[in-house]
Amino acid sequence: MTSTHPAAAEAEFRPRPGRWIALAVLVLAVLLVAVDATVLGLATPFLSEDLKPSGTQLLWIGDIYSFVIAGLLVSMGSLGDRIGRKKLLLTGAVAFGGISVLNAYASTPEMMILARALLGVAGATLMPATLALIRNLFHDPRERSLAIGIWGAMASAGAAVGPVVGGFLLEHFWWGSVFLINLPVMAVLVLVGIRTLPESKDPAPGPWDLLSVALSLIGVVGVVYAIKEVAAHGAGWDVAVIAVAGVGALYWFVRRQLTLPAPLLDVRLFHHRGFSGAVLADLLTILGLSGLVFFLSQYLQLVQGRSPLEAGLAELPAAVGAVTTGLLAGRAARRFSVRAVVAGGLAAIGVPLAVMTGLSETTGYPLLGAVLLLVGAGAGFSFTVTADVILSSVPKEQAGSASAVSETAYELGAALGIALLGSVVTGVYRDFPTPLGVPAGPSAAAHQSLGGAVEAAAGLPGRGGADLLAAAQSAFVDGLRLASGLGTAVLLATAVAAWFLLKGQRLEEGSIPPA
CATH class of the missing domain: 1.10.287 (Helix Hairpins)
Structure with missing residues (x-):
């Protein structure tokens, strides 16, 4: 609905003062959530030694955070539409900081599981609120595309920087330090956000x-x-x-x-072909990528022998590629087309992923770095434009719900990818033949996981340990190659689907009236 009064229309589209400072506050939240999702993996061995959780408890410590976030994203996005996105974001930020302390000083496995679950509740308030606030901060579509690009770039940077920060902290401090870094960032977010973020919500939301x-x-x-x-x-x-x-x-x-x-969620939004196509593209892209993302860190550390910090630094080219193309994605989509940029971005992920089917235990870093750079660049193009399409397809009053759908697609895609591609890697790995002379106990431990193989091999004398580790590493690489091939097929099929589903979809042009 458009206003018939020129003054009202001008007020609607006039640039909001301080919007870029407000964006800086929002990307702090995104950066922190992305970092927090990746640092735990590095901290797990140290945490396990201290808290001594059972195998089941360790799985819950790793998974409960993502379970809770996935389950509450839609609800929290809708709650922000109702009570105010700024209010929800700042409340969630305070909670995130406080609960991080509980995570850092957890003294039992049960306490750690509870702390991770509560952190997931707080995290679920942050991601939908940040993207929804961008929808209401930036009225001009071109500026909004750039803002979404910066938002997406920081999410990618956080995922890549997490292992680097975590590796540094774990080499110098105890495992709880990876959670305490949340406190100063959240303090800045709250103090600056109170002054710079505008409140926005659905004016007639109905009950929750x-x-x-x-x-x-x-x-x-x-x-x-x-x-x-x-x-x-x-x-x-x-x-x-x-x-x-x-x-x-x-x-x-x-x-x-x-x-x-x-x-709570207007499911009729999915009748919009652009909205549905963008959500599906996000889900399938993460599904296809998850084999590489989930297992690459293990490959770098347990196969090539890098330290956690070295492995984190080795993965940085993906963030560089994503940040660079994320900032250019909106302009490219307007110059060419939405479907060309999204489909091209997905193909740019799929082709280098195909190169990983030739991976070996001794593959040099220049090739790995180039693959990661191209994968990041393709992801930056694709995810930025699909986020823009999703937000632009709905009224701004429903921005929280729409952005929550986008984030939920990401979580479901990751879960499906780890399940499908992870089972491929695990299935290939567990079938490797045990070298002659290796006792049954170490052999059983080695077949459970590559980490178990490293520990079992270290305890065997003579050639037995080296042969067991070499067999395990070879099987793991075989599984990773096969998962990369399947991921390639998913990504290229998704590129074709996006080309048809996003046909005719365009990003809005600039609409700021002349001064």
């Missing part, structure tokens, strides 16, 4: 339907948990029951949204 919140949480967590369990331990009756319950809850959730006068 608690049954829909519960159904969304049960549905997403149930599906994600079942996928990860199948990947880790195979199918079973208990997992099947949880999967059916999750799918049933999601079905009930969708049916309920169609009948509510003020739904």
Whole structure:
């Protein structure tokens, strides 16, 4: 709906003072959430030595954060639309900082699991609110595209910087330090955000339907948990029951949204071909990439023998590529087309991923660095433009819900990718033949994981340990090659699908009236 009064239209599109400072505050939150999602993997061996969790407890420590975030994103995005995105963001930031202290000083496995779950609740408030606030801060579409590019670039940078920061801290301090770095960043975010961020919300939101919140949480967590369990331990009756319950809850959730006068999520948004195409592209891209993302750090450390800090630094080219193309993506989509940039970006991920099918234990870093640079560049183009399409496809009052859908697609894509491609790597790895002379105990430990093989090999005398480790590393690389090939097929198929689904989709042009 457009205003018939020129003064009202000018007020609607006039640039907001301080919007770039406000953006800097928002990307702080994104950077921190992205860093926090990656540092735990490095800290896990140190945490395990201190807290001594069981195998099941260790899995929950690793997974509960992403489970809770995935399950609450839609609900929190909708809550921000109702109570105000600034209010939700700042409240979540304070909670994130406080709960980080609880994570850092957890003294038992049970306390750590609870702390990670609470951190997931706080994290779920941050990501949808940041993207929704960008939608309301930047009225001019060209400026908004650049702002989304910066937002996406910082998310990519955070994911890459996390291992570097974590590696540095773990080499100099105790494992809790990787959580305490959240405190100064969140303090700056809150103090500056109070003054610079505008409040925005849906002027007529309706009530926050608690049954829909519960159904969304049960549905997403149930599906994600079942996928990860199948990947880790195979199918079973208990997992099947949880999967059916999750799918049933999601079905009930969708049916309920169609009948509510003020739904938690307007599922009719998916009737918009551009919105649906962008969400699907995000989900499948993360699915195809997850094999590389999830296992590359293990390859660099456990196969090529790099330290955590060296492995983190080795992965930086991906962030450089993503940051560079993310800032250029909006301009490229307007000059060429949305579908050309998204499909081209996806192909730019798929082609270098195909190079990984020739990976070996001794592959040189120049080739790995080039692959990571191109993968990051393609991701920067694709994710930035799809985020812009998703936000531009909905009224600004629903920006929180729309951005939450985008983030949920990311989480589901990661869960599916780790389940499908992870099971490929694990299946190939566990079938490697045990070298002659290796006792049954070390052999069993080595077949559980590559980390287990490294430990088992270290305890064997003579050639036995070296032969066991070489066999395990070779099997792991074989699995990674196969997963890279399957990821390539997914990425290239998604590029073709995006070309058709995003046909005719355009980013809005600049609309700021002349001064």
